[in-house]
Amino acid sequence: MASKLKIYNTLTNKKEEFKPIDPAHITMYVCGPTVYDFAHVGNARPVVVFDTLARLLRHDFGKLTYARNITDIDDKIIEASQKSGEDISVITEKYARIYEEDVAALNADMPDIVPKATDYIEEMKSLISDLIEKDHAYEADGHVLFQVSTMQDYGGLSNRSVEDLLAGARVDVADYKREAPDFVLWKPSSDAQPGWDSPWGRGRPGWHTECSAMIEKNFGKTIDIHGGGQDLIFPHHENEIAQSKCSHGGANLANHWMHNGYLTVNGEKMSKSLGNFVTVHELLEEHGKNIGEAIRMCLLTAHYRQPVDFSSDGILQANKQLTKWYNLTQDVTATKPAEEILEALRNDLNTPKAIMELHQLAKDENRKGELLASAQLLGLLYRKFDSDLTVGVLEANAEYEAWLSEREEAKKNKDYATADKIRDRFKEHGITIKDTPDGPKLEFD
RNA sequence: GGUGCGGUGGCGGAGAGGCUACGCAGCGGAUUGCAAAUCCGUGUACACGAGUUCGAUUCUCGUCCGCACCUCCA
Numbered sequence: 001m002a003s004k005l006k007i008y009n010t011l012t013n014k015k016e017e018f019k020p021i022d023p024a025h026i027t028m029y030v031c032g033p034t035v036y037d038f039a040h041v042g043n044a045r046p047v048v049v050f051d052t053l054a055r056l057l058r059h060d061f062g063k064l065t066y067a068r069n070i071t072d073i074d075d076k077i078i079e080a081s082q083k084s085g086e087d088i089s090v091i092t093e094k095y096a097r098i099y100e101e102d103v104a105a106l107n108a109d110m111p112d113i114v115p116k117a118t119d120y121i122e123e124m125k126s127l128i129s130d131l132i133e134k135d136h137a138y139e140a141d142g143h144v145l146f147q148v149s150t151m152q153d154y155g156g157l158s159n160r161s162v163e164d165l166l167a168g169a170r171v172d173v174a175d176y177k178r179e180a181p182d183f184v185l186w187k188p189s190s191d192a193q194p195g196w197d198s199p200w201g202r203g204r205p206g207w208h209t210e211c212s213a214m215i216e217k218n219f220g221k222t223i224d225i226h227g228g229g230q231d232l233i234f235p236h237h238e239n240e241i242a243q244s245k246c247s248h249g250g251a252n253l254a255n256h257w258m259h260n261g262y263l264t265v266n267g268e269k270m271s272k273s274l275g276n277f278v279t280v281h282e283l284l285e286e287h288g289k290n291i292g293e294a295i296r297m298c299l300l301t302a303h304y305r306q307p308v309d310f311s312s313d314g315i316l317q318a319n320k321q322l323t324k325w326y327n328l329t330q331d332v333t334a335t336k337p338a339e340e341i342l343e344a345l346r347n348d349l350n351t352p353k354a355i356m357e358l359h360q361l362a363k364d365e366n367r368k369g370e371l372l373a374s375a376q377l378l379g380l381l382y383r384k385f386d387s388d389l390t391v392g393v394l395e396a397n398a399e400y401e402a403w404l405s406e407r408e409e410a411k412k413n414k415d416y417a418t419a420d421k422i423r424d425r426f427k428e429h430g431i432t433i434k435d436t437p438d439g440p441k442l443e444f445d
Numbered sequence: 446g447g448u449g450c451g452g453u454g455g456c457g458g459a460g461a462g463g464c465u466a467c468g469c470a471g472c473g474g475a476u477u478g479c480a481a482a483u484c485c486g487u488g489u490a491c492a493c494g495a496g497u498u499c500g501a502u503u504c505u506c507g508u509c510c511g512c513a514c515c516u517c518c519a
Binding site: 010032039075164229305308313360 | 447448449450451456457458459460466467468469477478479480481482511512513514515516517518519
């Protein structure tokens, strides 16, 4: 299918026409979580962004293979294990499961492939051997390091030059490194640490190695799209490129590199280290699973390369809007996504514009089917309508029921003083009563 | 210091060289016993300075400010 998709490519810092290697089969890889803790809303942003892109790609091209990895071997995990006394596999399996549940609540489909780092140890080892053979890597003190200066165009993704990196080393350089910017491909493990036998002794892979190995195994040398958060541009993606290119005779690892902006809190990046994070899990616990859709909508209200500021107010506002649309499309059958929406999305995934178009469609009596189909392309309005969609709607309760019928009675007798008194009584309980054509409804304030 | 992304109405947030989205809130009105919901109406905002142009908020340069990466981080 013909598509005029344009995406911003971090490699060139330009918006470019998307040129698939094989238009009949698109390949995309996105960096996933390191599973040792709950994912916060910032971690959820790439999930939602690339899930939305995946939906568009499937719509436009038909076949897409989308991979998102799970890092299940990492120093942070080892640390967590030593702290809690739990086995590493217990920790990683637990948090991988929670991650999948949380992400499902955001209506992000499971990727086609979810490779785990520990399933690719052999592939990583052969990549490392290959790099040593090609004189791009060297062994030192139980480590294997990639020698950055052996690659001429290192730094192309993040616009850094090897000279600058050599000159600007600010951190203490480990003494086994030949040069400051060299990075670890393999590191030794103590007996207490998990490790695998290798030609360089018992050890474990460095962080960047897994993605290169997984991509090669699952897709080959070059994929269409590689995605992740902006904080991965350097050093993670830069180093992936270095490893893969040097091993593959200069072939591009990915033709298009896409990076989403941060989720911020009061203008600052949401992050573990700043402590200003909110986990998806706790939001779901607090507001119910259905709030996941509102979180998704919030994340889509800003363009993916722009920062989006997190606030619970924003989520509630999104929820309100979704409820309106659900009401509007109650008896509607989805038809086809509107051309306006597709056009917006094909322009570097302009989701804010797409949402604006949803508002327009909502105004048009004759385009409800398109509204629904378009929203679903964005991963919204996917649930069957039911009256409990509203967050905070109360369960039936004998006492409240009694008050309600008392009030209905008063209303029937035009005894509005009593009716309003009962409304005030609800108010004191933090509940707002709303008379609708279907009878009174109660909502938490 | 290097690299990148930004500064748009009360808030959120698109956008294009000239036609100045959209949502929320606000205000006015319809409707409602009153509210809620709904519907109608209502707002010329684009950091600053210079330049290019018939015309710039949109292009160029400079200034100021914010955020981020350069160390683990989506």
